Amino acid sequence: MAGPPAFKMRLVHVDLKGAPPRVSYLAQVFPLFHALGANGLLLEYEDMFPYDGPLRLLRATHAYSPAEVQEILQLAAQSKLEVVPLVQTFGHMEVYYLGEGEASRRWLQQEPNNRAALCLTHMKAVAGLVLSRRPGVTPLVWDDMLRDITQEQLAASGLPQLVEPVLWDYSADLDVHSKVLLMEKFQACGFQRLWAASAFKGATGASQALPPVEYHLRNHAQWLQVAGHGPTDALQGIVLTGWQRYDHFSVLCELLPVGIPSLAACLQSLLHGGFSDDIKTKVENLLGLSSLDMADAVSKGPRSFPGGSILALVAQVSLYLRGSVDALLERNRYVTGWFSPYHRRHKLIHPAVVQYIQPEVISLLGRWSALARELKAALQCCFYPDAVEEWLEQNVAPSMQRLQALLQDLSEAAGGACWDPAQDPEAGGTWQPLPAEPPDAQDRCPRTQL
Structure with a gap:
């Protein structure tokens, strides 16, 4: 018999900053996510959140209402999906120009300040604010700004006691050994709980319309190797990202319904530790597809999954x-x-x-x-x-x-x-x-x- 899944938590990323689905469509796909092996959602609200007061101007034209947000959370709970809200703070908004502001430049001129310290200071301030408002919440942070900071500087910053890093890599040939070494480094400086982030769509081209399923399957196969060779029980779970656009100024990439076959294959591979022919057949039967090959998606068929006609x-x-x-x-x-x-x-x-x-x-x-x-x-x-x-x-x-x-x-x-x-x-x-x-x-x- 196969052992337990390598990742206890398997979160499906729902990116709302491009082509956000209607609530009625989410009601159809949440049960499917659960049936495929997901037990959580990483819900990136972006401008679809019903901000009010001074932040109301951030709302998109068709932003969800407060009642719709509650409905989404209830729908997730009904499908046994734990919701992790994603609000980008130091992600796609600030880091490309880190240290270029006037106040930052003055701060960097003082010894021993450097860009790494500036980054850590900001992340610690944001995490501290979150924990002061919600003591029971553990902030997760993308790891790309932490990778190249020295172990000593990370340990001295106090950040490892506040957040859990999400090690992301969407490539089909990610370096397993390097990822294991990075996990060991993070643990050595105080980060005891780590997460991984793969991709089922939205990672192979800003204008990509159809996800290359085999590419994403290889990405997940590599993450399974990382989990098998890394520190025992270090990885708490994995986020299967499905970016809808690279940033607010880029075009739309693969739509969510079009990415469901890739998502299904990747979730099942994580659940079973690989993607055998039997698992492939199971996925195709579940979705009503004759093949997971995108070139075969134009053929007529039942396509029993929500949004199959769009694919x-x-x-x-x-x-x-x-x-x-x-x-x-x-x-x-x-x-x-x-x-x-x-x-x-x-x-x-x-x-x-x-x-x-x-x-x-x-x-x-x-x-x-x-x-x-x-x-x-x-x-x-x-x-x-x-x-x-x-x-x-x-x-x-x-x-x-x-x-x-x-x-x-x-x-x-x-x-x-x-x-x-x-x-x-x-x-x-x-x-x-x-x-x-x-x-x-x-x-x-x-x-x-x-």
């Missing part, structure tokens, strides 16, 4: 939309040979060539427009309007605009009719006549009337 539609967009448009614009011989950028700019086209280009453009635009409408409807069930608009504008609009521009140029060059993208002929739309030719067009080559 299928996003996969189609991510794997095929841009490629189909590129094929038309860059490899179709009639487009490249008879309707090049030069032809388009001067509105020139041989009448007979129109029939070899226009139907294909209309067909392609019609099919992708229909899929975009279907995806928009699916996204609206899980996310708020601003997130839906952002994802579609980022991932769908650029290719659609290239098709629309081609069709518009073709129609103008042919001099007949233009396509109304809001009323696709294949979806029961209509054609609208072009405005009259400007006077300067009279000297151009004769153009076909459609």
Whole structure:
């Protein structure tokens, strides 16, 4: 029989600073998280928290109400998920420019002050404030600012008695030996309880749309090795991070529903100490997938997990939309040979060539427009309007605009009719006549009337 899991606590990170899910969707996925092996949540509220008073200006447009926050906590409790709130203080907000403020520069000019001491002073002040307000709470801190500080300076700071470090590494080839040495260093300077942080999505590219499942599985396999070789009982648990964007100024990366197959595989690998073929089959059956390969996600199937339709539609967009448009614009011989950028700019086209280009453009635009409408409807069930608009504008609009521009140029060059993208002929739309030719067009080559 397999022994107990290597990590007693397995927290799923829910990043709300990009595409925050509606509460109704969280109600669907929390039971799934528990069924897959999670027993906690790292809930990164960010601007979705219902701040009030002077902090009210931090609220997002669709921030959760106090009642919704309570509902989220109740839903988590019902699924036996312990909630750890994540509020970034010295994380993505301050550390890149540590010591550059005027007051900090003056402080650093005094001996023996240095940047490490400045960091430790701030972290100790924040942790002390938390403990003074909530004596029963233990603050957790990301470890990247602590890694390179000497053992002696960490021990002398008093911070090890206040916080527990979270050693994070999202790479598929993390150095197990170095992580074990870092654990030993942290324990030697007074940090007795440590945590790990892996990633099931949001760690392989700021604009990544589909998570590479095998990559994330390797990351978790490496963390299992760290747990097996590190100090006994040092690691209290692991946070499976699922970043929704790298920071507030970056684009959206993998949406939560799209990341669920990766999350399921990673949780099950932690629970069973590996990812055998039997475990893989179990995950696929549980989610209603024929395969965990993202390339197979476009196939029709039951997809019994919440948001499964979003995965299928996003996969189609991510794997095929841009490629189909590129094929038309860059490899179709009639487009490249008879309707090049030069032809388009001067509105020139041989009448007979129109029939070899226009139907294909209309067909392609019609099919992708229909899929975009279907995806928009699916996204609206899980996310708020601003997130839906952002994802579609980022991932769908650029290719659609290239098709629309081609069709518009073709129609103008042919001099007949233009396509109304809001009323696709294949979806029961209509054609609208072009405005009259400007006077300067009279000297151009004769153009076909459609």
